[in-house]
Amino acid sequence: MSxxxxxxxxxxxxxxxxxxxxxxxxxxxxxxxxxxALKASYYLHPAHETRRLMWTLSHTHGTLLGLMQFAFxxxxxxxxxxxxxxRALASHCLRAAGILIPAGFFLAGLVLHGGDPGVxxxxxxxxxxxxxxxxxxxxxxxxxxxxxx
Amino acid sequence: xxxxxxxxxxxWGSLKLPLPRGxxxxxxxxxxxxLPLDGYVTSSECKACHPGPHASWRxxxxxxxxxxxxxxxxxxxxxxxxxxxxxxxxxxxxxxxEFWVGIPPEQGADLxxxxxxxxxxxHSMQVYWFSSGEGRTLDQFPLVFLLQENRWIPRNSAFLRxxxxxxxxPSEKSRWNRTCVLCHTTDPxxxxxxxGPADTVVSEIGISCEACHGPGxxxxxxxxxxxxxxxRYLEGDGDPTIVNPARLxxxxxxQVCGQCHSVFYSKSQRDYERQAVEGxxxxxxxRLEDTRHIVRFAADPADASPLDRQLTEFFPGYMQxxxxxxxxxxxxxxxxxxxxxxxxxxxxxLSCLSCHSLHQPEDDPREPRAWADDLLRVDAQGNQACVAxxxxxxxxxxxHTFHASDSxxxxxxxxxxxxxxxxxxxxxxxxxxxxxQVNTELQTGRPNACxxxxxxxxxxxxxxxxxxxxxxxxxxxxxxQAQVPAGVRxxxxxxxxxxxxTAWSMGWEPAQEAAGRAWLPGYLAETLTDPYDAVRFIGxxxxxxxxxxxxxxxxxxxxxxxxxxxxxxxxxxWRETPQPPPPGFPHDEDGDFTPDHTRLLGLRDQRxxxxxE
Numbered sequence: 001m002s003x004x005x006x007x008x009x010x011x012x013x014x015x016x017x018x019x020x021x022x023x024x025x026x027x028x029x030x031x032x033x034x035x036x037a038l039k040a041s042y043y044l045h046p047a048h049e050t051r052r053l054m055w056t057l058s059h060t061h062g063t064l065l066g067l068m069q070f071a072f073x074x075x076x077x078x079x080x081x082x083x084x085x086x087r088a089l090a091s092h093c094l095r096a097a098g099i100l101i102p103a104g105f106f107l108a109g110l111v112l113h114g115g116d117p118g119v120x121x122x123x124x125x126x127x128x129x130x131x132x133x134x135x136x137x138x139x140x141x142x143x144x145x146x147x148x149x
Numbered sequence: 150x151x152x153x154x155x156x157x158x159x160x161w162g163s164l165k166l167p168l169p170r171g172x173x174x175x176x177x178x179x180x181x182x183x184l185p186l187d188g189y190v191t192s193s194e195c196k197a198c199h200p201g202p203h204a205s206w207r208x209x210x211x212x213x214x215x216x217x218x219x220x221x222x223x224x225x226x227x228x229x230x231x232x233x234x235x236x237x238x239x240x241x242x243x244x245x246x247e248f249w250v251g252i253p254p255e256q257g258a259d260l261x262x263x264x265x266x267x268x269x270x271x272h273s274m275q276v277y278w279f280s281s282g283e284g285r286t287l288d289q290f291p292l293v294f295l296l297q298e299n300r301w302i303p304r305n306s307a308f309l310r311x312x313x314x315x316x317x318x319p320s321e322k323s324r325w326n327r328t329c330v331l332c333h334t335t336d337p338x339x340x341x342x343x344x345g346p347a348d349t350v351v352s353e354i355g356i357s358c359e360a361c362h363g364p365g366x367x368x369x370x371x372x373x374x375x376x377x378x379x380x381r382y383l384e385g386d387g388d389p390t391i392v393n394p395a396r397l398x399x400x401x402x403x404q405v406c407g408q409c410h411s412v413f414y415s416k417s418q419r420d421y422e423r424q425a426v427e428g429x430x431x432x433x434x435x436r437l438e439d440t441r442h443i444v445r446f447a448a449d450p451a452d453a454s455p456l457d458r459q460l461t462e463f464f465p466g467y468m469q470x471x472x473x474x475x476x477x478x479x480x481x482x483x484x485x486x487x488x489x490x491x492x493x494x495x496x497x498x499l500s501c502l503s504c505h506s507l508h509q510p511e512d513d514p515r516e517p518r519a520w521a522d523d524l525l526r527v528d529a530q531g532n533q534a535c536v537a538x539x540x541x542x543x544x545x546x547x548x549h550t551f552h553a554s555d556s557x558x559x560x561x562x563x564x565x566x567x568x569x570x571x572x573x574x575x576x577x578x579x580x581x582x583x584x585x586q587v588n589t590e591l592q593t594g595r596p597n598a599c600x601x602x603x604x605x606x607x608x609x610x611x612x613x614x615x616x617x618x619x620x621x622x623x624x625x626x627x628x629x630q631a632q633v634p635a636g637v638r639x640x641x642x643x644x645x646x647x648x649x650x651t652a653w654s655m656g657w658e659p660a661q662e663a664a665g666r667a668w669l670p671g672y673l674a675e676t677l678t679d680p681y682d683a684v685r686f687i688g689x690x691x692x693x694x695x696x697x698x699x700x701x702x703x704x705x706x707x708x709x710x711x712x713x714x715x716x717x718x719x720x721x722x723w724r725e726t727p728q729p730p731p732p733g734f735p736h737d738e739d740g741d742f743t744p745d746h747t748r749l750l751g752l753r754d755q756r757x758x759x760x761x762e
Binding site: 041045046047048113114115116119 | 375
């Protein structure tokens with residue numbers, strides 16, 4: 001199966017997005033470990049339990065959503081991706097989720113309200129909706145053909 | 150994975166290996182029941198939204214005031230085995246996660262064994278309770294564990310009680326259900342009337358969030374709605390569904406602490422009975438005196454309230470066990486009574502929260518244990534708490550104190566809140582802010598702040614300075630008051646309460662700096678044979694703080710002969726480096742006591758002192 005220039009562009013975009021996500025959120029993971037090593041009160045004080053949770057979630061979601069970009073790129077590359085406009089929409093949704101969810105968790109941990117996260121947390125449900133839509137579009141519209149032998 | 154789990158379970162079963170078990174709490178039907186009622190929900194509900202305050206509360210001694218006896222809660226050495234005091238041998242044992250005490254019976258030889266079900270205290274000492282066998286009524290193990298010294302002592306040796314009580318301690322059965330429960334738990338119902346068994350129920354064991362913030366059920370319910378929570382964050386106002394003492398007027402905020410830190414009494418028998426069944430009617434934010442009587446000791450009985458007069462009639466010694474003769478509280482833990490008499494409270498905005506923080510702020514650099522020791526705010530450790538209002542004094546502190554600005558003599562608290570209360574084998578600062586006056590000491594017998602540092606100076610010396618610096622008219626003094634150093638006079642002639650305060654001050658570094666250390670061992674030696682156990686304990690600690698006595702071998706609960714020998718040994722060691730005494734001391738340059746020493750001892754106030762902490 002030959003790859004159209006449009007598909008090649010999408011594959012490249014998702015691969016680039018995935019690698020940069022991995023770089024950013026693995027770096028965040030290293031920084032969080034450094035905060036442990038330095039016993040940073042801002043991160044480890046019991047009053048900041050929610051910050052610890054939010055930033056850990058940001059790190060893990062960012063990393064896993066980065067890996068998901070590779071999966072989507074592979075789905076396109078192997079010819080299983082949804083056709084036409086649905087493919088573009090799924091692509092936008094998955095990339096939006098890759099930003100909104102980890103960024104929402106990260107921002108939510110910056111300013112806390114007691115045990116509640118900051119208002120940045122509002123980005124997370126938006127990202128979750130975007131993620132679900134992207135995954136659903138892909139799942140429902142997978143092409144049966146697959147790559148040419 | 151499921152198959153693996155199932156096969157592992159089958160293999161475990163076929164090998165008949167015991168399943169790992171966590172610690173098992175003592176039987177719940179033989180100890181006070183923890184059952185949240187009347188809108189209380191317990192601290193576990195608070196943690197999710199308030200992790201910081203919850204963590205600092207957990208680090209405070211309030212949270213562990215009462216605990217179910219489990220590993221982690223029990224701090225005493227239960228591997229100690231046999232413990233012999235006053236001719237009786239007790240035993241303590243740990244059996245797995247259980248803690249047991251063996252008590253010698255009145256008659257017979259076999260120990261009576263009881264499982265410890267509950268503990269009280271986690272700061273200075275820990276007390277152990279077992280089921281009396283009657284309902285939920287608890288009885289007390291007669292020995293307590295001193296946490297700093299890591300040792301067992303008889304309960305009555307831990308308190309300042311007359312020797313007769315120390316030798317023949319009264320039964321403590323039902324003490325917890327009747328008395329301790331009122332302030333060492335949250336929302337207590339003693340449910341003990343007359344001599345019957347108790348069916349004590351509390352909303353939470355220990356002094357928890359709702360003791361100070363009030364019942365949390367409504368607060369928890371409405372705040373399950375995240376929109377409401379975020380709206381409140383944005384508005385920045387308090388939440389009307391819960392009480393925050395920091396937002397209350399200063400008197401109501403103080404009363405939140407005063408619900409326990411006061412000498413109080415039920416307003417009537419009917420009130421007492423209702424409280425026993427239904428719990429206290431007081432809720433944080435209420436006016437405390439609407440629902441209970443705060444006891445005040447009027448110097449003139451004619452000024453006393455009818456209930457206070459009744460208390461004095463029914464319980465002789467009730468007031469003397471708690472108050473100095475001018476009405477100032479003399480036992481620790483009752484600071485609300487002090488504040489009531491305080492001009493800064495009466496006319497100003499002073500509250501407990503002016504100096505204390507019940508939650509450690511995040512920017513507090515101290516270790517949580519250091520903060521928890523007295524719950525003082527960081528900015529209240531020096532003079533800041535006072536000079537925040539008394540700005541003029543703060544700007545020219547030396548002109549007011551006549552002491553170097555960086556000395557203990559310029560610390561507001563040392564002159565205006567001296568250590569004249571007693572609790573837990575130590576002196577506690579008075580929370581009635583007053584100014585040192587020789588006259589007050591003459592009228593009440595309470596040591597004055599100047600001489601609690603300047604132990605080596607006489608009352609006449611103090612009177613002269615107070616006249617020169619503050620224009621106080623010097624009172625008439627008898628020869629001993631005029632000439633004998635106050636510390637010596639208090640220690641030799643004072644009652645047991647005064648001796649305890651003096652012995653403690655002799656180990657207090659600012660006093661040692663001001664009064665010198667060389668003469669102290671000769672007089673602290675006298676405390677080693679004091680008839681009051683608590684005085685001996687305090688005296689021994691102060692002695693050990695002096696150069697050359699850190700390793701001094703002394704057991705406050707040894708027999709009188711052994712204690713007498715220790716006194717002589719302390720004196721011998723002191724006399725090895727003789728120094729000429731300043732004027733007024735009843736000893737000579739060789740360290741031998743003059744006849745005045747014996748004469749002063751003969752003047753000792755021998756009236757029994759029973760301080761009710």
